[in-house]
Amino acid sequence: MQQLPARGARRGPAPPARHHVPRPAPHDAGGGGAMPAHAIVLDALRPIGTAAGIRRGRLVFAEGEPAAHWYWLASGAVQVCGFAEDGKRHVAELVLPGDLFGLEACARRGAAAEAVRDAVVVAYPRARAEALVDADPRLARAFREIACGRLHRAQACLLRLGRAGALGRVASFLLEMGERCRRGADGAVDLPVTRDDIADYLGLTSETVSRALTELRRRGAIALPARRSIHLADPAALALAKEAGR
Amino acid sequence: MQQLPARGARRGPAPPARHHVPRPAPHDAGGGGAMPAHAIVLDALRPIGTAAGIRRGRLVFAEGEPAAHWYWLASGAVQVCGFAEDGKRHVAELVLPGDLFGLEACARRGAAAEAVRDAVVVAYPRARAEALVDADPRLARAFREIACGRLHRAQACLLRLGRAGALGRVASFLLEMGERCRRGADGAVDLPVTRDDIADYLGLTSETVSRALTELRRRGAIALPARRSIHLADPAALALAKEAGR
DNA sequence: CGTGCCTTTGAAGCCTATCAACGGTCGTGG
């Protein structure tokens, strides 16, 4: 159990990381099968995991860095993202609690991973993790399932970015979050990200995201009870808005 | 060796498919390692593969269809794509000769695969292929490498779609094709796709793609010796144009 | 209680989609 090399940063200063071993997976990315692939992999990897706290704005790993670990997000939120030369950011993947991330095949990271909320991650040394996976076909299959599922999600994002306008992207995003996020007591979705983060994820600006949310609220599709809380009042209306081209 | 269920279609009628067993991989998606992952997987899968010809415009598989096979593209070109309700298409992945595709984790296809040129594909029954992979850790690792590499490419596409404008997307696309395509005798890249296909891949229209190409030619970054041939005269200029935001 | 950051709203401008037309090329059939 040792401190991770949590390098880089953009926002505020960085207090020392917390250390504690998180409990097993809070949810299983619905695989339908008998035992979810996520649970199989996490069970097997737990013995070699080390936990660390990452403050908001800090990087779990940077682009170009050696890919020495696989990661599991215990709490908080992480974005896998790239940076343009002018400092602009684009988010390739939104990582929520319970998700694995940083599963690179190459020697070096193709993108950075930034904590967008204070997060607790568990790191698994890649060499040891791969050895474990190699030794157990059942585990290998579960991992394969996760990797292909991740590819599927990325392609869904591509389809969304390619053909949908601002309203459609935001509506689609909300529906995705409705499925992936744990709902609050009143059924509202607690967004783990700011408007800026959403914008970078959808290839928009925060102003446009705000306008789209306002429009959806005007239509009665959603309600915004609190800053980070969104109530999906009319999923059908959202699904309809999703189809709106640009 | 039997006929594949090549359903669906858009363009012209469909003559009978050709049947022949293609030779081993014409190229190895540069893994750097001793033996490329592609070669390992293809060697192992060859015994259970059946070849089939797919005419341009026909589907290799349709969205929602059971994912019963893995595929390898021997020749031609294939696009993994989704269709909107209004008939608009967006391409999630461009498959070139030598690539594996259709590696779904779910029971059903999340997107369709359309031949954009007359193609020859080799199909591997998924159950038998997975059994083979399960039985050989070395094979499993190679397959994992391919899957993660594919995810990496998809995320690169996401970054491109998210932050680049038309000129940047086209420049980026040309550089990608320059790396993935086999060059002609004069060093020109032979594009396997039409302007329309490029547009659907980049989330643009064919007119905008055409304008971007004209602009790049005006800048001296490229030359267009023939309809489907593009000479990358100044890769540095292309890399520069790639960074152009919208 | 003060200070940032986040969010929302407004106005102007650029970029891209859309509609339209034309020339060129390829494939087909006479």
Next chain:
DNA sequence: CCACGACCGTTGATAGGCTTCAAAGGCACG
């Protein structure tokens, strides 16, 4: 071999959507 037709590519004009620039209110945190 030639002629025709369909498709592909290019270029222009217009409209619409999104980004950008700007400013103000609100909530959270110190």
